[in-house]
Amino acid sequence: MLDPLEIFEVFRPEAERPPLSRTHPLTRTVCVAVLIAMPLIKGEFWWQVLSLACAAPFVAASGGARKPLKSARAAGPLIALIVFVNAIVTGDVWFSAGMGVRFVALILSAAAYMASTDPAELGDLLQMVRIPQSVGISFTIAVRFIPVLASDIQNIAAAQASRGHRLDAGGFIERARRAIPILVPAIVAAIRRSESLAESLESRCFGSGRRTSFVEYQVGRGDTLLILYLAALAAAVWWGCVR
Incomplete structure (x- = not known):
């Protein structure tokens, strides 16, 4: 499939x-x-x-x-x-x-x-060309989040399928309606991850100075x-x- x-x-x-x-x-x-x-x-x-x-x-x-x-x-x-x-x-x-x-x-x-x-290389590259630090770190985080969110959606879809939920049944409108039990938990998971990420950045004093790299x-x-x-x-x- x-x-x-x-x-x-x-x-x-x-x-x-x-x-x-x-x-x-x-x-x-x-x-x-x-x-x-x-x-x-x-x-x-x-x-x-x-x-x-x-x-x-x-x-x-x-x-x-x-x-x-x-x-x-x-x-x-x-x-x-x-x-x-x-x-x-x-x-x-x-x-x-x-x-x-x-x-x-x-x-x-x-x-x-x-x-x-690597997403870190993208962030370093943006810093090389004088892109603002906030823009660079936002882009890096977005790239890192893509596989994480995709994995979350796969896990949620597998969990719903084990409960008998089918995405491939019915027409276009019906399939869109059946996607709601997957999209809602995925959005909640994304919000939770973003809150954890914000706390992590704050604990590391992000924004207090220019970011450096040991590479x-x-x-x-x-x-x-x-x-x-x-x-x-x-x-x-x-x-x-x-x-």
Whole structure:
């Protein structure tokens, strides 16, 4: 059975660090920004396939395609809807297929980045570019909360299913009504976690001064390879713009 919450699988941390996670966060972020921009430049089918092929090394360096592919599989119904709607509106099968490939390329690139990037690195990166501390910590906490809340929803859904509650019965309105016994406990759990988090931040005197980090990010051999890869991507983007 297709689980929509699998799209959040990339946010779950793993003990083993993939090769991409050992690069500088800024280099990694610039690289994924180019990979995300690449499919958006042109709409032709061949360009979308090329964009997907260019994202393959980045996905492989993120520790394999297992997590990104799980996210893409969870978004399968949305991808099918995009292809279907474009086919009806434009009547162009190749263009519609290209839009589906574009969405897959975007998901894989973003999922590979999140699978190889710790939320703390995102906070440090925002601090490097002079983003206010409150904004950086809010973004970091939001990213950390995603897998926690997804796990809570899965546990609540499993508990309700053990009591005979079914989500897949009836039409759209009926299914929306049946989701209420899951959404209400999930919202309550999120509020409780936020209260605990606020107390934790207050006990650590958050906001009393500028946040410091004991981690010093270095540019290594992996960053050199990533920069060369980024240069090749930039050349491909330039070629696609002028062609």
